[in-house]
Amino acid sequence: MDSLLNIERPPVYCPGCAHDKISHTLDRAFQNMGLTGEKIVMVSDIGCSGLFDTFFKTHALHGLHGRALTYAIGLKLARPDLNVVVTMGDGGQGIGGAHLLAACRRNLDLTLLVLNNFNFGMTGGQFSATTPLDAQVGSGFLNQLEHPLDICQVARSAGAPYVTRCSGYRSDLSDEIQRAIEFKGFSILDIWGVCPGRYTKKNRLTPKAIEAALAELPPMEGVVLENNRQEYGTHYREAAARQNPAGDPFKIEARFVPPQPGRQEVVLLGSAGQRIITAGEILCLAGLTAGLQTTQKNEYNITVLRGPSISELILSPEEIDYTGIERPSAVLAIDQEGVDRRRAMFENLDEDSLVVQFEGVQIPPCKARVHRVDLKPRGIKKPDWALASLAVLANLGQIISLEMLAAALKIRFKGKILENSLELIKKAGKAHS
Amino acid sequence: MSLTLLEGNEAVARGAVAAGCRFFAGYPITPATTILNAMLSLLPPLGGVCLQAEDEIASIGACLGASMAGLKVMTATSGPGISLYSEQISFAIGSEIPIVIVDVQRLGPSTGSATRGADGDVHFLRWGNSGGLPVIVLAPVNVADCFTLTVQAFNLAEKFRCPVFIASNKEVAMTRESIDMDALQIPDIVTRAAPPGGKSFLPFQVRAGQGVPDFLPIGGEILVRQTSSTHGPNGYITTDHKEIGDIINRLKTKIHSAVDKLSFHEMNTAKNAETLIISYGVTSRAAKAVFNELKNTNRPVSLLVLKTLWPVPATVIRRAARDARRVMVVEMNLGQYVHEIERTLPDKPIELLAQMDGRLITPQAIKEKIVHG
Numbered sequence: 194m195d196s197l198l199n200i201e202r203p204p205v206y207c208p209g210c211a212h213d214k215i216s217h218t219l220d221r222a223f224q225n226m227g228l229t230g231e232k233i234v235m236v237s238d239i240g241c242s243g244l245f246d247t248f249f250k251t252h253a254l255h256g257l258h259g260r261a262l263t264y265a266i267g268l269k270l271a272r273p274d275l276n277v278v279v280t281m282g283d284g285g286q287g288i289g290g291a292h293l294l295a296a297c298r299r300n301l302d303l304t305l306l307v308l309n310n311f312n313f314g315m316t317g318g319q320f321s322a323t324t325p326l327d328a329q330v331g332s333g334f335l336n337q338l339e340h341p342l343d344i345c346q347v348a349r350s351a352g353a354p355y356v357t358r359c360s361g362y363r364s365d366l367s368d369e370i371q372r373a374i375e376f377k378g379f380s381i382l383d384i385w386g387v388c389p390g391r392y393t394k395k396n397r398l399t400p401k402a403i404e405a406a407l408a409e410l411p412p413m414e415g416v417v418l419e420n421n422r423q424e425y426g427t428h429y430r431e432a433a434a435r436q437n438p439a440g441d442p443f444k445i446e447a448r449f450v451p452p453q454p455g456r457q458e459v460v461l462l463g464s465a466g467q468r469i470i471t472a473g474e475i476l477c478l479a480g481l482t483a484g485l486q487t488t489q490k491n492e493y494n495i496t497v498l499r500g501p502s503i504s505e506l507i508l509s510p511e512e513i514d515y516t517g518i519e520r521p522s523a524v525l526a527i528d529q530e531g532v533d534r535r536r537a538m539f540e541n542l543d544e545d546s547l548v549v550q551f552e553g554v555q556i557p558p559c560k561a562r563v564h565r566v567d568l569k570p571r572g573i574k575k576p577d578w579a580l581a582s583l584a585v586l587a588n589l590g591q592i593i594s595l596e597m598l599a600a601a602l603k604i605r606f607k608g609k610i611l612e613n614s615l616e617l618i619k620k621a622g623k624a625h626s
Numbered sequence: 627m628s629l630t631l632l633e634g635n636e637a638v639a640r641g642a643v644a645a646g647c648r649f650f651a652g653y654p655i656t657p658a659t660t661i662l663n664a665m666l667s668l669l670p671p672l673g674g675v676c677l678q679a680e681d682e683i684a685s686i687g688a689c690l691g692a693s694m695a696g697l698k699v700m701t702a703t704s705g706p707g708i709s710l711y712s713e714q715i716s717f718a719i720g721s722e723i724p725i726v727i728v729d730v731q732r733l734g735p736s737t738g739s740a741t742r743g744a745d746g747d748v749h750f751l752r753w754g755n756s757g758g759l760p761v762i763v764l765a766p767v768n769v770a771d772c773f774t775l776t777v778q779a780f781n782l783a784e785k786f787r788c789p790v791f792i793a794s795n796k797e798v799a800m801t802r803e804s805i806d807m808d809a810l811q812i813p814d815i816v817t818r819a820a821p822p823g824g825k826s827f828l829p830f831q832v833r834a835g836q837g838v839p840d841f842l843p844i845g846g847e848i849l850v851r852q853t854s855s856t857h858g859p860n861g862y863i864t865t866d867h868k869e870i871g872d873i874i875n876r877l878k879t880k881i882h883s884a885v886d887k888l889s890f891h892e893m894n895t896a897k898n899a900e901t902l903i904i905s906y907g908v909t910s911r912a913a914k915a916v917f918n919e920l921k922n923t924n925r926p927v928s929l930l931v932l933k934t935l936w937p938v939p940a941t942v943i944r945r946a947a948r949d950a951r952r953v954m955v956v957e958m959n960l961g962q963y964v965h966e967i968e969r970t971l972p973d974k975p976i977e978l979l980a981q982m983d984g985r986l987i988t989p990q991a992i993k994e995k996i997v998h999g
Contacts, residue, residue, distance in 0.1 A: 202862070234844050236691075246851070247862060252844045254694055255853040256687070257713050263679070263687020270675045270688070271649060271695035272845040292687075295680035433670035442636070444628035444807065474631065474802060481629045481804055489631075489802040495656060495740045514914040516801055517986045 211361040211386020221367035242282040259289025287322030297351035301425040310388035318391030329395035354420040355380035362400035447484025456509035462531030472579035473504030478601035480508035501530040581621035634799040639664030641776030648674035649692040656740040657796040658730040661702040682710035696843030702728035716755040722787035742984030743796035763936040769803040781816035797908040829861040837880035889939030896926035902950035915989040
């Protein structure tokens with residue numbers, strides 16, 4: 194096959210730069226694989242490794258420092274047939290560490306070539322994540338304080354199924370690059386090289402010295418058996434094919450008449466774990482069965498099973514603009530935490546408002562009509578009080594009717610949950626008949 | 627007529643799918659998470675991809691990659707995530723990568739209040755990119771807008787090859803509301819333009835009379851280059867100041883020259899109104915309540931609800947304010963968009979009602995401001 198090097202834009206590296214050699218080696222790998230440019234996308238980011246995409250006649254995407262892997266994910270998931278080859282430097286590895294870890298864990302079929310020359314070449318030879326402690330670099334003494342990162346050990350422990358540490362001067366490097374590209378999964382090559390423009394001005398590093406240093410380390414070459422598993426993209430598509438279509442949201446026709454005319458505002462005051470939000474949704478759905486416009490605005494703390502939970506509901510034959518509630522028609526005081534959060538609201542209540550006060554809940558003095566309920570003797574437990582409170586409302590002829598409530602439950606629930614909830618509202622209704 | 631109960635975030639997700647979105651990547655954050663949840667139930671069964679990435683930077687990066695492969699893409703986050711998106715947003719602007727970005731605003735600054743609404747990112751969205759180039763920002767008022775403006779956002783992203791923001795708010799996004807799905811005004815779907823013939827393709831070449839380059843995806847027969855570097859038409863980094871100036875000016879002009887075609891708004895005119903209220907997002911609903919209440923009184927007000935915030939719909943604002951003796955801006959922050967109104971209406975007295983404490987601005991507060999100034 195023909196070379197994919199871009200003759201109009203030959204490599205512009207410093208004389209003796211390892212990157213220059215590796216770009217030709219990569220080209221040889223492409224040729225050996227018989228790949229044409231449109232089958233490849235080169236993804237690069239910032240630094241000298243970020244020039245790679247310009248040297249090849251392939252598709253190319255060049256982006257922000259350390260983020261090459263992020264673009265590569267999107268490209269590969271959108272086009273599984275493409276060979277996605279990512280180049281990053283040791284600098285990009287440092288700044289984009291989270292993406293490296295995620296790529297290793299994810300095992301999407303990408304090939305990452307880390308062009309590791311132990312410093313930031315372009316900005317003045319500052320230390321990178323791989324700079325040795327004893328190197329002389331453009332960051333003064335700082336590199337003596339930070340332990341260098343072993344990219345391959347990290348990749349391996351993060352789950353990369355193909356990891357190679359090698360010299361950029363290795364004679365069979367093009368074969369190794371080919372194996373990495375052909376590997377079905379995430380492959381990473383940590384390729385060590387010389388940066389004559391910066392690093393070797395003050396540090397002695399030669400291809401021979403690299404060989405010697407690599408020989409001191411435990412070998413990392415190719416497939417990591419313990420990390421061998423299904424490739425992410427294939428796995429994703431298989432799992433996705435088994436998902437059921439989401440379906441359309443319920444469309445509800447009006448078939449009932451609400452017990453009261455006009456706009457009704459309801460506030461449920463409870464606590465986390467009482468399914469306040471679900472009860473609010475049921476009330477809205479009940480409103481829909483009578484052709485009412487509805488809004489549901491919720492308030493809760495970011496904690497899941499602790500703290501107040503409040504739902505504000507408006508049911509109206511007219512379009513609803515403002516979604517806040519200042520003077521509700523009904524307040525369901527189900528738990529102290531919710532009541533305490535909205536103490537100020539009680540001052541606004543007048544005789545037109547109804548408060549349903551659950552046993553054990555203290556409410557501030559107010560002018561509203563108060564209806565006390567105790568559902569414990571009926572065997573209704575606290576997590577069900579919110580839903581039960583809707584039946585209490587319906588039984589009092591307020592806001593919704595029992596048939597609207599039952600219809601809403603049939604829309605929202607199925608099977609056993611529906612049976613239980615219908616049973617629950619019957620029980621709660623009886624408690625006040 | 628039938629009604630559906632839908633949350634703003636789910637309406638955004640369904641609008642996106644209706645617009646042809648087939649790639650979503652996000653990172654969980656309240657109050658945007660339910661968009662991620664909805665996309666996860668919607669996209670995979672359609673053969674699309676929904677990804678929970680390792681962080682926000684990766685989420686938007688994956689979207690940019692998928693967009694360059696030709697897919698319609700969306701991501702969603704809140705203020706803290708927009709901060710992390712920032713440089714990738716700059717990339718999308720400068721390199722003309724279509725993407726819809728939903729910012730479900732919560733009360734800031736910083737991690738702020740996860741479950742409290744605000745419209746505090748209005749300037750952040752406009753100016754949160756390196757280079758200060760213009761973007762498009764749409765602001766939904768209700769669940770119906772969440773659906774239709776998301777479709778519009780995709781159309782604009784495709785047409786202008788740029789990021790388009792949905793400036794949502796916890797109070798719209800996580801509020802459930804009844805909606806007549808059959809009555810939605812859904813625009814025709816727009817898809818980025820491919821070059822005619824296609825043989826002499828340069829990735830950033832603009833045809834005569836056009837402001838936006840044609841698009842070919844990475845991975846097709848013709849090689850495509852994309853780069854975050856300042857580039858010429860060929861997609862290679864350039865040092866030619868003319869090429870640099872040309873592309874930067876075009877990035878500005880393509881958005882600004884189209885403003886009158888993308889000025890979504892709702893004008894509510896009351897006869898003999900001396901006061902014009904200008905508002906947007908959830909706050910405009912309180913203003914609408916005031917408009918309705920006062921329209922048949924001896925003190926009516928008119929109301930302009932802006933649904934396009936950027937580019938500033940100056941023509942719409944000037945037209946709405948023509949007969950107003952007094953203009954009042956109502957917004958859920960410390961006063962951000964009011965500066966654009968002051969700039970657009972230099973001869974009008976502009977008043978501000980601003981509140982940023984996690985609560986909705988009430989109709990009562992607006993009425994008091996109208997009466998007492």
